[in-house]
Amino acid sequence: MAIDETILSRADLPDIVATLMAWEGEASYPLGLHVGDVGWHARLPDDELDGTMRAFSRNGVWVAFGLFEPGLVRPRIAPGLAYDAEVARAVADAVQAMPQPQVCTDADPGSAFRTWLSAAGWTLDPDPWTCLYKPLDSGDRDLGDSATKPPADADGVCDRVAVQRAAFTGSTFTVEAWQRMATGPGFDPDLEMLSRDDVGRPVAGRDRLVGRGRKVRNPRTARHPPRPLGAGHGRRVLQALLGALGRAGCSGVSVHTPARNAAAVAVYTSSGMRAIENTQTLIRPKRLSVSAARLE
Known part of the structure; x- marks a missing residue:
């Protein structure tokens, strides 16, 4: 089943926040892209915000979302789809197409998304976060x-x-x-x-x-x-x-x-x-x- 990619705008922020909150569920602590990151992102003027928020959907249902900034991508894949090769490939293709000479992205350990990027030559950032x-x-x-x-x-x-x-x-x-x-x-x-x-x-x-x-x-x-x-x-x-x-x-x-x-x-x-x-x-x-x- 094809994965559709949609560029979102400021008008979509309520839907983005609601979706991410639903995905967080009862997790003990949220990792990766978080609703607060989207709220902070909303500080940008429209000419900087436009084109940086993307939703990935299958059969009309969001399966992933990401903030795509120059040199930095913050993707979030829906719960239960971490090992979905089709979703991982769609998000990885979008990340790979970033034009900057060097790009950094979140990628959960063990996920299909991380596996795709590792196979394409991506490496660990030597500076970990706690x-x-x-x-x-x-x-x-x-x-x-x-x-x-x-x-x-x-x-x-x-x-x-x-x-x-x-x-x-x-x-x-x-x-x-x-x-x-x-x-x-x-x-x-x-x-x-x-x-x-x-x-x-x-x-x-x-x-x-x-x-x-x-x-x-x-x-x-x-x-x-x-x-x-x-x-x-x-x-x-x-x-x-x-x-x-x-x-x-x-x-x-x-x-x-x-x-x-x-x-x-x-x-x-x-x-x-x-x-x-x-x-x-x-x-x-x-x-x-x-x-x-x-x-x-």
């Missing part, structure tokens, strides 16, 4: 402090954006990008956190998209670099978010961070998260011709 996890219960609802809370107004949003831009070199995050993200499906203002120091300066921020009533995956903490390391700002904003997630009824939270980032791992473990596994993406070291790349 997945950390923490179950949440009633005791976590009181975590947080009075200086860490959701942005209350436009000035707070500007401060949240400023922290993000200061924390990550080359960040393109803007107030307009925040507004696109905030109006997208799954955004919960109660789970957007901004931490201030004792004189009111913004020092750290964190957001979480789609979280209530289920396990969630946590994005990175943004900490303002001029503020001193070791001051605990990253841990403060993480603790506040864990408390908000607990009050929202979430049963657990997980995060992926580069294994070599010892400082980030230390922040997560200090908040009760524990490392549960390492993951490695696949990379195509050099451009193969499209004819050679297709898995005939």
Whole structure:
């Protein structure tokens, strides 16, 4: 049965989020592409968003979805289809056709998709990522402090954006990008956190998209670099978010961070998260011709 590939747009975001949430089900912790990744992706303007979201369907039913960005692909294959050769081949062909000289993609170990790409010459990324996890219960609802809370107004949003831009070199995050993200499906203002120091300066921020009533995956903490390391700002904003997630009824939270980032791992473990596994993406070291790349 043929697999159809469809390019999606911003108007399809509600269907994308609903489908990914259904696929997550009751998994203890989500790996691979997550609804929060799609929510963060929604910050992009339409001219950058268009063409980056693709659905793969069979008989009108989605069997896979992926974010296709320059040099990076984040696919998600529907539950129960990890060993489906037809689905794997369709997604692998789309990934192989990416024009960039080097491409990186998620690929679950043991899946047919990973097998197809391995046979085509893809190799393991030498830099693994660590997945950390923490179950949440009633005791976590009181975590947080009075200086860490959701942005209350436009000035707070500007401060949240400023922290993000200061924390990550080359960040393109803007107030307009925040507004696109905030109006997208799954955004919960109660789970957007901004931490201030004792004189009111913004020092750290964190957001979480789609979280209530289920396990969630946590994005990175943004900490303002001029503020001193070791001051605990990253841990403060993480603790506040864990408390908000607990009050929202979430049963657990997980995060992926580069294994070599010892400082980030230390922040997560200090908040009760524990490392549960390492993951490695696949990379195509050099451009193969499209004819050679297709898995005939």
